[in-house]
Amino acid sequence: MSSDRPPTQMIRSPGPSLLNDEAPAPAAPSRGLSLAMLWEVIRTGLVELWAHKVRSLLTLTLLMLGVFALVVMTSVLDGVMDKISTGFAGMSWDGTVRIAPKTPETGDERKRFNMSPGLRYEDISRVTAANPKVLAFLPRAQKTVNVRVLGDTERIFVNGVSPDYAQWMNRPIALGRGLTEDDERRRSTVAVVGATLASKLFGGADPVGRDLAVEGVPFRIIGVQAPGQIFNDENYYDANGILVPLQTYMDRMDPAHKLAQVTVKLRRQEDMGEISAMLLGRVRQAHHAIEDVEVVDLDAEAAKSYQNFLEQMHGWQVVLMSLAGTVLLVGGVGVLSVMLISFSDRRFEIGLRKALGASDHEIFIQFLLEAVVLAAIGALVGTVSGALLCQALSSNFPYGLVVNPIGLITAWIVALTLAVVFGLYPAFRAMRLSPMAAMR
Secondary structure, three states, X not given: OOOOOOOOOOOOOOOOOOOOOOOOOOOOOOOOOOHHHHHHHHHHHHHHHHHOXXXXXXXXXXXXXXXXXXXXXXXXXXXXXXHHHHHHHXXXXXXXXXXXXXXXXXXXXXXXXXXXXXXXXXXXXXXXXXXXXXXXXXXXXXXXXXXXXXXXXXXXXXXXXXXXXXXXXXXXXXXXXXXXXXXXXXXXXXXXXXHHXXXXXXXXXXXXXXXXEEOOEEEEEEEEEOOOOOOOHHHHHHHOEEEEEHHHHHHHOOOOOEOOEEEEEEOOHHHHHHHHHHHHHHHHHHOOOOOOEEEEEHHHHHHHXXXXXXXXXXXXXXXXXXXXXXXXXXXXXXXXXXXXXXXXXXXXXXXXXXXXXXXXXXXXXXXXXXXXXXXXXXXXXXXXXXXXXXXXXXXXXXXXXXXXXXXXXXXXXXXXXXXXHXXXXXXXHHHHOOHHHHHO
8 A cells, every 4th residue: 555645755965964063163262462452552551641641741750760760870880880990900000019118107117217218219220120020110209399380380290200101101192292211311301291280271272382380490391191080199190290201300309319109010910929029128228128118019909999999889789779779669659550540530431341342351451551551651761861861971981871781671671560560450450340330
């Protein structure tokens, strides 16, 4: 018996069954912010700054001052280190000892020293006898006298030195020439004027060829020393006085023929002990076995002074960096204040954005980035201002004044880190704000 129902038709699917196929996975949400959102955050931050000019200016000023202080101080400290190092190198105390009269400390020493003629010009031939381990012997005599120039009287230092003194003690000549062997041999009344004294007596004029009346004796100026940094007494005496041939000094300035010191340049630092003992022995022979002089290791003295300088610089670095850090910290508190006020003013905007689909993550990132933008603007202004000041001060330092990259990077890292730290609380409050509470 046939059935009235139509025969069942098998419908074959051209593809796999939908029951067995997996639904296509939704696209994974992109991590981070798009460039458009980043620009929107920056634009919103700038609008907020402009909308509250006074509050924003105070906050930016604090951040700017902190970054400015760090940039300038680290750069200036580098410049000071270069300047001081150049000054210590200019003393030419490497491998150098000095023989100088010793001050008696007891009554017995005073009596014994009175039996000695002291360090005199006549000692030079014995003390400075050739030695293969010595490069140069540099005797020096000195006194303070009145000189007359251009109708005025000035009290200056007169320094009697050997012709090779300027070469070994790093006293370059800026104008004219220096003392020569011929000046020494002929006992010429010529003088090289220190840079400070030349500026004081003649201003900007060239003094070469003019005369100085030193205790009534006319000395012809043949040269002017180049300006230099003053780091010891000899630098000061030379810059504020005149250099004359040693024999001329003995004939014209000091009938007693007293020497202030004899500087000895060594070939090797390792020979310091041997040469010191040799010098003391030579002086004892010349002074009737009386040791009324002392030998000073100038290289060791310079090293000790430089170490003291480094310790003082470290103390100043700590103090100055603490001040700059304090200013940046106050600037970070200003960022916190600005962002909290911004959060209060934009509660409705935050609720509306959340209602339209903005996630908590996006709101959090937006507020955090606004704090970073605020700090970056302050840091940028501070960096530019610091760089301009360093450029203005550059001529006062021997190698110029370049912005210290470590100080610059440190200033930016500290400023942005403080912005992130102090921006977390406002960002968390904005993220946790519900749309209903915000738009109520």
